[in-house]
Amino acid sequence: MTPEPISITVYSRENCHLCDEAKQTIERISDDTNTDISLTEIDVDTDPALQSEYGERVPYICIDDRPAYKFRVDEADLYDRFENEGETKTD
Numbered sequence: 733m734t735p736e737p738i739s740i741t742v743y744s745r746e747n748c749h750l751c752d753e754a755k756q757t758i759e760r761i762s763d764d765t766n767t768d769i770s771l772t773e774i775d776v777d778t779d780p781a782l783q784s785e786y787g788e789r790v791p792y793i794c795i796d797d798r799p800a801y802k803f804r805v806d807e808a809d810l811y812d813r814f815e816n817e818g819e820t821k822t823d
Contacts, residue, residue, distance in 0.1 A: 737770040738814070743792040745777045750803055751791040757805045758793070767814040 740758060744751035755773065762769045776782040776790060786792055793801040795813065 735768070737768040739770050739772070739796050741772045741774060741794040741797070743774050743776050743782065743786050743794075744790050745775055748790055754791040754793060754801070754805050757807060758810065761805075761807065761810050761814060765811065765814040 742751065742755055742758070744755075751773075755771070758769070758771060761767075774782065776786045789802055791801075791803065792799070793805060800813075801809075
C-alpha cells in the first residue's frame with residue numbers, strides 16, 4: 733500500500749525570494765528521498781485575514797497542518813521528516 737502524500741502548505745507572497753527558495757528546497761528534498769508530497773501555496777496577500785496573521789512572516793511552512801518552518805526550511809530536519817515517512821516535529 734502506498735502511503736498518502738505528505739501535505740505541505742507554503743504561505744507566501746509574490747516576488748518573495750525566500751518563498752521561492754523554500755519551495756525549491758522542499759521539492760528537491762522530496763525528489764532526493766522519493767517522498768510523495770502534496771504542495772499547496774497560499775498567497776497571503778490575497779486575503780486580508782492572512783495578511784494580518786502572517787504579515788512579513790513568509791514563507792511560513794506547515795507540514796500536515798502543523799507549523800514547521802518560517803523564513804527558511806531546515807534541510808536536515810526535512811530530510812529526517814521525509815525519511816521517517818512524514819513523522820512531524822513541532823517547532
